[in-house]
Amino acid sequence: MRIHGKNILIVLTTVVMVVTFGLSILQAESNRFSASVNRNVVGVNQNLKVSFKLKDAKGNNFQPPDFKYFRVVGGPNQSTSMRIVNGNVSRSITYSYYLQPKREGKFSIGSASIQVDGETLRTNSLNITVKKGGRGQSRNNQQKSKKQSIEEKIEDNLFLKLYVNDTEVYQGEQITATYKLYTRYQIGRTRLSETPSFTGFWSEDIQQPKNLEFKRESYQEKQFKTAALSSVALFPQRTGTLELDPMKLETTVRVPVKKRRRSVFDKFFGSYKDVKYEFKSNRVKVNVKPLPPNKPKSFSGAVGDFNYDVTLDRKTTEVDEPITISVRISGQGNLKLMDAPKLDLPSEFEVYDPKINANVSNNSGKIHGSKTYDFLVVPRNSGEYKLPSLTFSYFDTKEETYKTVQSPEHMITVTGQPKASSSNGGGNGGNVSKDEVELIGKDIRYIKTGNVNLRPKGNFLPASISFFGLYAAPVLLFVLAFLYREKRHREGQDTIGQRQKRAKKVAYKRLAKAKKLIHKNEDQPFYDEVVRSIWDYLSDRLTIEKAQLTRDKVEQVLLDKHMPQENIDELKQVLNDCEMALFAPSAATTNKEQIYTRATELITTLEEQLT
Structure with a gap:
């Protein structure tokens, strides 16, 4: 039994030695040809370097593994190295690839192979974990x-x-x-x-x-x-x-x-x-905040602090001779937005629309100045007339209350009689109508009637051409006047259509005014005219009230009308260039000639597309 046990021990020792020797041989072979990776955990957006290294041998017919879960973004690259340690020389050759994962997960890279002295050597496999993100994202x-x-x-x-x-x-x-x-x-x-x-x-x-x-x-x-x-x-x-x-x-x-x-x-x-x-x-x-209720009847929208004055250029006149009544409002506030005052005159006076003169300044940071309304009134009958006091109301923002001021009463003396009618005429005789008052230069003047050229009665032949022409002309003129009046009436009702028709004409007039400023050293008035010509054109042509006239609103309306985007972009750019020239002239990149040409072409293009 003792011998048998000794034999078993010898056999086991032999087996262990053989296995150990075999493993050492396998380990030595695996060390000769091995695979390595620069990282085992990688992000989706990261690159991975895989290397296959052969030591102290000459190999051929290298076969890489299947990189099916990766994209090859670099390689194969081949490099050789030599090391001398204590007189011992070792050499190696390395094949390397750069890979990028296709998706997240855990993947295995198989073995590579190479032929060495007729023997096939294989590398170890590699396990890679791919996570979200990675260096690229980082x-x-x-x-x-x-x-x-x-x-x-x-x-x-x-x-x-x-x-x-x-x-x-x-x-x-x-x-x-x-x-x-x-x-x-x-x-x-x-x-x-x-x-x-x-x-x-x-x-x-x-x-x-x-x-x-x-x-x-x-x-x-x-x-x-x-x-x-x-x-x-x-x-x-x-x-x-x-x-x-x-x-x-x-x-x-x-x-x-x-x-x-x-x-x-x-x-x-x-x-x-x-x-x-x-x-x-x-x-x-x-x-x-809204203005308080119970507005005075004479309130016409004035908000601020104002003075009120009414003057007459004369207090004595003759029948059909005009008088100018000047209403002057001065102070600080929304002068440009208030409505014209209303005159309450006797029926014997004919009142014309006022001529408005505004002298408004903003040099103190507040809008202030004066606004004058010159009313032309024509008396039609003689007599003594009382011009009642005129009232003006405004809202005082400091005291938060309405204030009403009154002008004094004025007496007007009118002498003479209405001009006599001609011997052949009738009706109102020589009385002057509104059509006989016109604007000359900057002042309103009354046009007096001249002497009537009278001729003695003659013998008219009823059958003559002159006879029929004389009596047919008034009828023809009446018909033409009636047709013209109807046409103007229809046009007056179609205010939107009139605004659209005149839009281009008004824009060209403003641009013509801007053109005159090109060669003058007046940059701001030039760019103001160009910008106003474009905005006024858009307001009239697209029927957008100025209070709602914004870039977004204009762009939306133009898009609804199928305006090409490049035209809208050019519109924006022209406005931007003008505003840049106004706000920061030193940074502007366009000159006045270019702006004028582009603005004119822009109006023409928009008009063609909108017609």
Whole structure:
């Protein structure tokens, strides 16, 4: 039994030695040709490097595995190396591939093979885990984060703010909106990319500087260079909460960046990067209160603080000789928006529509000045007449109440008699109608009738051509006058059609006026005329009231009318270029000749498409 046990021990020892020797041989072979990977866990957007290495042997007929779960984005690349350690020399050859996973999951890369001295050697297999994201995404996130970091840095040091002097006003009361630029950086070419529309407001420019004048100002304990881009007087036309749109700018900002210093001068001069940056001002909401009820009968929409004066150019006149009654309203407020006053005169006076002279200024930041209505009145009968006092009412925003002022009464003495009728005529004789009053130059003058040329009665032959012509002419003229009146009446009823018909003509007249300003040193009037010609054309041609005339509204109406997008884009660009020339002339890239040509072609193109 003892011998038997000893034999078993010998057998087991032999088996262990054989197995160990076999494994060492296999291990040695696997070490001769092996596979490796730079990472076993990879993201979908990452690249993976797989290497197959043959040591101390010369191989041929290399066969890579099937990379069915990966895309080959690089390789095969072949490289050789040699190492000398303690006098022992070792050599190797490596085949490498760059792979990108097709999807998430766990995958296996099979064995590669190679022929060495007639023997086929195979590598080990590789297990790879593919997860979502990866280095590519990380780089994108880093770049995005870096970009956001730069923009956040710019945002703290370059911005546009909208200020208003009041956020709660009455309907018709002026507020002043100012767009102000703050910067701590050097900025380059700046373009106005979006203009505020002021929907619900009537607007009047107060300040539109040709060149920006920067000054230093402290804001939130930081020093900024500031410049006022625009200052506008706004008069709300409806009640409720109205929002002032932001102004949007595009510019190039020179931002300091940190880089590895390559020169001693970098320490002193630093490194900069030019970044394109778009930014806009804040929005401001304004609460517009309705005017109190119980408006006086003489209230015509005036809101502010006003004086009222009525004068006559004469108090004694003759029948059919005109008198001018001047009503002058002066003060501060919505002068341009108030309606003409109404005269309450005796029926013996014929009243003509007034000639209006407005002398309005905004140099103090408030709209102020005077507005004069010159009424021409013609007495038809003699006598003593009392011109009753005229009343004017306005809403005083400071005292929040209506105020009414009255002019004194005036006595008018009219002498003489109506001019006698001709011996052949009848009717009203020599009385003058409104058709005999015309506008000469800038003043209204009354046209007096001349002496009547009388001729003695003659013998008329009823059968003569002159006889029939004399009596047929009035009938023919009456018919023609009637037809013309009917035509004008129909046209007057079709106000929309008339606006559309005259739109192009009015636009061309404004552009012709702008053309005369091209070679004069008057840039602002030129661009004002061009912008007004375009906006007035759009308002009339598209029948959009000016209070609702915005870029978005115009674009939507044009799209509804199947206007090509390139024409709409050109419209926007022309307006942008004009506004840039008004707001920031130094940054403008077009001249007046180009703007005039483009505006004229634009009106022509729009008219052709809308017809």
